[in-house]
Amino acid sequence: MLSAESAALIRATLPAVGGALDEITTRFYATMFAEHPELLDGMFNRGNQASGAQRRALAGSIAAFAGSLLAEPGTRPDALLARIAHKHVAVGVTDDQYTLVHKYLFAAITDVLGEAVTPDVAAAWDEVYWLMAGALIAQEARLCLEAQVRPGHPWRQWTVVERRDETADTVSFLLRPSDGAPAPRARAGQYVSVRVRMPDGVHQLRQYSLSSAPGDQVRRITVKRVRGNGAPEGEVSNLLHRTLEAGDELTLSVPFGDVVLDETDAPLALVSAGIGCTPMVSMLERLTGETSTRSVTVLHADRSPADHALRADTKRLVDALPEARAQFWYERDAAEEPGSRTGLMELDALELPADASVYLCGPLSFMREVRSQLLRGGIPARNVRYEVFGPDLWLADATA
Incomplete structure (x- = not known):
């Protein structure tokens, strides 16, 4: 070449x-x-x-x-x-x-x-x-x-049919195509771009994973508000939290993303932290809809049960799958969620199958640490896939 x-x-x-x-x-x-x-x-x-x-x-x-x-x-x-x-x-x-x-x-x-x-x-x-x-x-x-879109024109108008407050900082928006036509094809794990006009007139784009079953006509995105905490706050997430209500329209791209649920019967591990749970819930929705008997392990880390977005959905979906189990870690208030553990995610005692297909989503530091634990535990690197919200800095840091 x-x-x-x-x-x-x-x-x-x-x-x-x-x-x-x-x-x-x-x-x-x-x-x-x-x-x-x-x-x-x-x-x-x-x-x-x-x-x-x-x-x-x-x-x-x-x-x-x-x-x-x-x-x-x-x-x-x-x-x-x-x-x-x-x-x-x-x-x-x-x-x-x-x-x-x-x-x-x-x-x-x-x-x-x-x-x-x-x-x-x-x-x-x-x-x-x-x-x-x-x-x-x-x-x-x-x-x-x-x-089936023209290059440069992946956009379509969607109508918010429901707004759900998931946590103090996380909101789900349920959306339906405004033209009434069928929703575009999606795969579990994919994201959409959201295009919004900011108060200064400039349009900004952000990507949000679908957190619903990929085949549904009504799609869900779950948006965590990015607070400043010493850095600039997320302008799009805060705008959506402040202004978007049922009946409003939103411009979305068709779904894209290469980190999607595979088609094998291999044991599956869905590993996330914070808002990284969203593509995992979409994968669980698909598995549940297919009445899958695949072995599934769901692992999630968060600040507290109250901060854990889509926690009830995750538990409901795990309970509906005959070969699924879940383990949660919380930095505080773990006693509020029976069976959860206090502290950071620790995988050494979980004994994941060596042939497991593993999906990671969460902060980059979290994914790097968990990936290291997985490799030490015998999971081949080729079996571990990750999704990054925003620019992919994994390669950037690796080549620095």
């Missing part, structure tokens, strides 16, 4: 480029948004821009893709890009935007690295970029075709 000449140059320059990627991506975004401010209206999450999360995620994906091309030069790492492709189609990225990104990204590389970017080095990294972009464009075209 990557030419031998380019591979030699990428191998020689990857340490320098990788070490400067944070500065490169900082300059890239600053210049691109200065000249194309319209991209911040309904495309990029300005909260992630302000925190640097998007910049770090982009740097990590570029470094990981280049490293993968060097490690396995005869293959294209499409699996590595699947998460990005799903996110792109869910926010309306179009093919022409790859040319725009190329212009500003390579200008930033040249500005930061200066004379080190010879014509040959520039050509080698150009090859890497277009291999990555071409793979993404192909995947995104296929995803749009499967979802």
Whole structure:
């Protein structure tokens, strides 16, 4: 896939480029948004821009893709890009935007690295970029075709039929297509993008996992309000909490996401913390609807039972599955939930089957710790899949 000449140059320059990627991506975004401010209206999450999360995620994906091309030069790492492709189609990225990104990204590389970017080095990294972009464009075209949407136009209007307060900081919204047509196909574990107009007139997008059975005509998203606590509060989650009521309309994308319930009969472990429970509940809804006899272990950690969103739904669904069990951990007030444990999640004594399919969702630090416990317990790394809310910083930190 990557030419031998380019591979030699990428191998020689990857340490320098990788070490400067944070500065490169900082300059890239600053210049691109200065000249194309319209991209911040309904495309990029300005909260992630302000925190640097998007910049770090982009740097990590570029470094990981280049490293993968060097490690396995005869293959294209499409699996590595699947998460990005799903996110792109869910926010309306179009093919022409790859040319725009190329212009500003390579200008930033040249500005930061200066004379080190010879014509040959520039050509080698150009090859890497277009291999990555071409793979993404192909995947995104296929995803749009499967979802029966035009590239850049995944949107549809939905009507809120019910608002449910789940906890002090978590609300569920039950939604039905406003046009009365059938709801688009969804798979358990997928998310939708929500597009809202902010008080200053700028549109912002956020992704929320479906927390309902994927085949239902009425779909549910469960939104946790992001409080500031010393950092900027979540502007979209707080707006939805304050303003969205039954009868209101909301703009949603069709469902996307590559972390979906598998079709095997292998033992299943659904492991979550906080609002990471939402895709797990969707998976449980599907299993219950199919009267599955699959072995299912549900593991969840939270601050307290009162903070545990969808706790009653989780218990109801586990009780309905003949081979399911659940274990909860709470940092405080664990006595309020019979059978729960106090403290952080600890898996060493649970003896999960070595062939279990494991799904993780929650804060990144939680998922890293739990994944380490799972690997120590004999679960193969290939059996552990994770979902991240927001930019995927797992790769970014791994390649830092």
